[in-house]
Amino acid sequence: xxxxxxxxxxxxxxxxxxxxxxxxxxxxxxxxxxxxxxxxxxxxxxxxxxxxxxxxxxxxxxxxxxxxxxxxxxxxxxxxxxxxxxxxxxxxxxxxxxxxxxxxxxxxxxxxxxxxxxxxxxxxxxxxxxxxxxxxxxxxxxxxxxxxxxxxxxxxxxxxxxxxxxxxxxxxxxxxxxxxxxxxxxxxxxxxxxxxxxxxxxxxxxxxxxxxxxxxxxxxxxxxxxxxxxxxxxxxxxxxxxxx
Amino acid sequence: xxxxxxxxxxxxxxxxxxxxxxxxxxxxxxxxxxxxxxxxxxxxxxxxxxxxxxxxxxxxxxxxxxxxxxxxxxxxxxxxxxxxxxxxxxxxxxxxxxxxxxxxxxxxxxxxxxxxxxxxxxxxxxxxxxxxxxxxxxxxxxxxxxxxxxxxxxxxxxxxxxxxxxxxxxxxxxxxxxxxxxxxxxxxxxxxxxxxxxxxxxxxxxxxxxxxxxxxxxxxxxxxxxxxxxxxxxxxxxxxxxxxxxxxxxxxxxxxxxxxxxxxxxxxxxxxxxxxxxxxxxxxxx
Numbered sequence: 001x002x003x004x005x006x007x008x009x010x011x012x013x014x015x016x017x018x019x020x021x022x023x024x025x026x027x028x029x030x031x032x033x034x035x036x037x038x039x040x041x042x043x044x045x046x047x048x049x050x051x052x053x054x055x056x057x058x059x060x061x062x063x064x065x066x067x068x069x070x071x072x073x074x075x076x077x078x079x080x081x082x083x084x085x086x087x088x089x090x091x092x093x094x095x096x097x098x099x100x101x102x103x104x105x106x107x108x109x110x111x112x113x114x115x116x117x118x119x120x121x122x123x124x125x126x127x128x129x130x131x132x133x134x135x136x137x138x139x140x141x142x143x144x145x146x147x148x149x150x151x152x153x154x155x156x157x158x159x160x161x162x163x164x165x166x167x168x169x170x171x172x173x174x175x176x177x178x179x180x181x182x183x184x185x186x187x188x189x190x191x192x193x194x195x196x197x198x199x200x201x202x203x204x205x206x207x208x209x210x211x212x213x214x215x216x217x218x219x220x221x222x223x224x225x226x227x228x229x230x231x232x233x234x235x236x237x238x239x240x241x242x243x244x
Numbered sequence: 245x246x247x248x249x250x251x252x253x254x255x256x257x258x259x260x261x262x263x264x265x266x267x268x269x270x271x272x273x274x275x276x277x278x279x280x281x282x283x284x285x286x287x288x289x290x291x292x293x294x295x296x297x298x299x300x301x302x303x304x305x306x307x308x309x310x311x312x313x314x315x316x317x318x319x320x321x322x323x324x325x326x327x328x329x330x331x332x333x334x335x336x337x338x339x340x341x342x343x344x345x346x347x348x349x350x351x352x353x354x355x356x357x358x359x360x361x362x363x364x365x366x367x368x369x370x371x372x373x374x375x376x377x378x379x380x381x382x383x384x385x386x387x388x389x390x391x392x393x394x395x396x397x398x399x400x401x402x403x404x405x406x407x408x409x410x411x412x413x414x415x416x417x418x419x420x421x422x423x424x425x426x427x428x429x430x431x432x433x434x435x436x437x438x439x440x441x442x443x444x445x446x447x448x449x450x451x452x453x454x455x456x457x458x459x460x461x462x463x464x465x466x467x468x469x470x471x472x473x474x475x476x477x478x479x480x481x482x483x484x485x486x487x488x489x490x491x492x493x494x495x496x497x498x499x500x501x502x503x504x505x506x507x508x509x510x511x512x513x514x515x516x517x518x519x520x521x522x523x524x525x526x527x528x529x530x
Contacts, residue, residue, distance in 0.1 A: 003400075004319045007360065008351040021363075021399045024463060025434040031464040033396040033433075036471060040358040048357070077354030081285045081313025081326060121289030124296075147290065187293035 010034070011041050012074045045073040048083045053090060053113045056106060058165045068097065084121050087114060105156035112162050112191060115150045115182045119189035122148035127185075128240035139212035142243035143205060148184035149239040151194060151202045159193045185238035192237055197225025201234065208243065254279050254306055254340045254452060256495035257523060258516040261310075261474075261502060266509045267297050271304065275513040276520040279340065281308040281499050287337075288329050298337065306340040308452065308499070309333060315350035316375045316389070317362040323350060327382050334383050341452060341497075343388035343421045344379070346372065346409065363398035364408040376416040388451045389413075390421035393429040393458075393472035405430070406444045413449040420446065423454035424486045425478065425501075429470040438485055447493045455486055455519060456501035475504035477515060487522050495523045 006019040022030040046069040050057055057065040072093050078086040091110035100106050125146040130138045152158065159180045160173030179194040181202070194202075197218045204214035215227050234240055257278035262270075270277065280301060287298050301307065311330060314322065334342055347359035362368050379387055391409060403411075413420055422445060431438035457476035463469040478486075478500070490496070500515040 003363070004348060004351055004360075008353050008356060011356060011360075012353065023397045023399055024465075024467075025397045026467075028465075030396040033463055033469065036395040036461075036469070037358055037360060041356050044357045077356060079354055080323065081349070081355050081357075082288050082329075083285065083357065084289055121292050121294070123290035124292065148292070184292070187296065 011038050012077065014038060041077075042070060042073065045077065045086070046070065048078075048086050049073065049090065052087045052117055053110055055113050055162055055165050056090075056094070056110050059103065059106065059109060059161075060100065068099070071097070084117065090114070105154075105158060105161060108152070108154040108156050108158045109161055111152055111154075112158055112180060112182075115152055115180075116189045116191065119148040119150055119182045119184050120187075122146075122184070124148075125241035127238055128235070128242050130235070139215075140210050142208055142210050143234075143240040144208070144243045145202060145206055145239060146183070146241040148182075148189060149202075150182040151199055152180040152182070153199050154178055154180070159191060162191055181233065181237060181239060183237035183239035190237065192233060194233070195226055195230060197222035197227065198230050198233070200225075201227075201230050202239075205234075205240070254308055254497035256497055258519040259308065259497060259499045260512050260516050261499060262301065263502075263506050264294070264297060265506065266512070267301070269509040271300070274305070276517045277305075277513065279306040279308060279497065281310050281501075284309050284311040284330055284333055284342075285313050287333060302337055302339075307337060308341040308343065308497070309337065309339040311342070311344040312359070313349055313355060313357075314344050314379070315348045316344050316379070317346055317348035317360075317368070317372055318350055318375075319348070319371070320350070320352065322375050322378055327379065330379075331382050334385065341388060342383060342385060343390055343452060345390045345392060346412075347392050359392055361392060361394045361396065361398070364401045364403045364405060366402065369403075369408060369411060373412055373415045376412065376418050380416065380418065386417065386419055388419040388421040390423050390454065391426050391430075393423075393426040393433075393470075395433055395469065395471075397434060406441060406446075410446045410449075413446055418449075419451035420449045421452045421454060422447075422450045422489065423456070424489055425454065425456045425458060425482050426472060428482045428485055429458050429472050432468050432470045439488060442485065442489050442492070447489075450493055450496055453486070453489065453493075453496050453498045454501055455482060455498060455515075456503075473504060474501050476502075477511075478518075483518065483522070486519070490522055498523060 010016040010019050018030050018034040024030055024033055049069040076089055091107040094100055094110050095107040128143040155177045157173040157178045159178045163170040164173050179199050181192045181194040182189050200221045201214055201218040204217045218225055255278045258276050259279035260277050262280040262282050287294055345359050349356050427441050428438050431441055455478045456474045459471040459473040461469045498519045
């Protein structure tokens with residue numbers, strides 16, 4: 001083992017002894033001095049996860065989150081120094097982590113937290129502006145989803161769970177499944193409840209269809225979709241940018 | 245050939261580490277703050293508020309880009325992707341300064357998010373110099389290298405930290421960032437004389453000074469063990485060491501670092517004013 005391999009391995013595994021060759025400056029074993037580095041790594045990465053997954057943290061509580069973050073970060077340290085990207089594998093980890101198996105919705109809540117962060121850092125894009133167009137012209141446009149726009153399909157009421165844990169006046173989450181549209185009008189991403197058909201509409205727009213074609217496809221798959229409400233949500237949320 | 249004349253050099257005045265919550269306050273009234281320092285890795289996203297704020301700040305303040313993740317002291321080659329991200333940032337921002345640390349943080353297991361120590365040997369010296377040559381070549385500018393806070397010693401070390409840093413500056417032509425709090429922390433932890441460290445330091449190479457707060461702990465034997473936490477005000481003995489340094493160097497760009505438990509802006513401005521007061525009389529007397 002090279003010096004830094006031994007150092008890094010022992011940093012992430014508190015059961016390992018302090019690597020050889022590390023001392024206190026008076027010639028004795030490094031002891032607690034090595035633990036300062038262990039602690040810095042664990043605490044700083046735990047804080048990054050706490051910042052990145054606030055709703056998950058609220059749901060499981062601070063102490064449990066800290067312990068769980070410790071398990072995750074030791075097996076999954078960041079791939080590179082951009083901590084804003086850290087934790088992309090955290091939702092998958094939660095889906096496999098036995099102690100939270102009873103919270104089946106937790107991985108999707110983590111995906112929502114992660115999506116909000118990804119949207120926050122995504123590229124800026126011009127809003128899709130239909131000012132001055134007649135309705136036929138609007139329907140012939142091929143708007144795209146802005147880089148900051150994400151959709152999330154869940155078997156759980158993930159939007160309601162997010163709201164209930166974020167807004168003190170929010171109602172208890174309903175039963176059933178919910179889809180979410182994350183979009184940014186300027187800088188602050190907002191998760192919107194995405195009504196039935198919304199995922200299909202978003203996919204159609206990603207596929208560079210015209211607005212009319214995307215609406216037709218959505219109604220073909222979801223005949224009862226409130227297409228006017230869906231299109232209005234896409235327009236007002238800032239989800240769209242002009243197509244090429 | 246390295247271009248050491250930055251388009252807008254950092255002024256020999258007080259600056260603070262930028263925190264997003266202070267954006268509005270700083271734009272309204274920066275008080276004694278003449279420049280700002282940002283952590284490079286926080287501005288590597290594709291867009292959104294962080295980059296918009298940085299563009300606005302850069303129109304008003306000279307900016308120092310301070311990297312915390314390049315792992316210059318790492319055994320592995322520098323991460324080419326990360327280096328090109330740094331280059332992209334420096335290319336569009338055209339900062340007044342770029343600095344990094346004498347430390348490592350990346351290993352094949354991943355990024356460990358701490359400034360980890362390295363032994364001071366001929367082999368590590370050669371490796372660090374190679375890495376700095378590469379950084380300066382890719383960025384097309386002279387960089388500053390910061391002295392670390394350290395908590396332990398290496399049996400294999402062959403030279404003292406000041407000799408190690410002096411030799412790096414001599415071989416690579418890089419400048420140095422003298423973190424006076426780190427000197428105080430390391431000197432306490434390692435049993436060195438902090439003032440002697442400053443006196444031996446190649447002060448001509450110092451392009452920037454850092455000041456910050458630290459926490460106090462003890463080691464297994466009850467000896468003081470200071471932790472570089474950046475979570476509180478600069479303590480008086482560090483101010484004294486800073487005044488001693490400035491008396492020798494003359495005015496140098498001086499940064500107040502406060503990264504954890506970040507206080508309201510007025511408290512940071514008061515720290516910056518204290519640094520400015522130490523910088524100014526020197527300027528007047530010269």
